[in-house]
Amino acid sequence: MDPKYELVVVREYPDQLTLSELASLIDTDAATIGYYVEIGLVEPVARIGAQLLFEAGAVCRLRAIARLRRDLGTNISSLGMIMDLVDRIRALQREVDALRSRL
Numbered sequence: 001m002d003p004k005y006e007l008v009v010v011r012e013y014p015d016q017l018t019l020s021e022l023a024s025l026i027d028t029d030a031a032t033i034g035y036y037v038e039i040g041l042v043e044p045v046a047r048i049g050a051q052l053l054f055e056a057g058a059v060c061r062l063r064a065i066a067r068l069r070r071d072l073g074t075n076i077s078s079l080g081m082i083m084d085l086v087d088r089i090r091a092l093q094r095e096v097d098a099l100r101s102r103l
Contacts, residue, residue: 016045016046016054017054017059022054026059034052042062
């Protein structure tokens with residue numbers, strides 16, 4: 001009889017999601033998210049073997065991407081530019097908040 005082993009993914013933080021968990025939460029397939037990873041629209045926080053792990057914030061980001069694609073018909077190259085601008089705005093907002101807290 002051949003021994004059977006179960007593959008267990010160990011997460012560093014409980015708020016990390018696997019690719020399949022993320023796909024399920026945003027109602028899309030893993031291949032679409034894999035493509036978004038490939039072109040840099042979303043980044044995994046870790047890799048365990050072939051398994052990608054994402055932070056919980058990826059759900060909001062991917063939902064925003066889905067809305068831009070579905071509701072506005074935004075193409076892939078425009079998505080990259082839009083998401084880059086959103087990231088920059090958020091970074092600037094954090095910087096403004098930090099400066100205000102010092103006053």
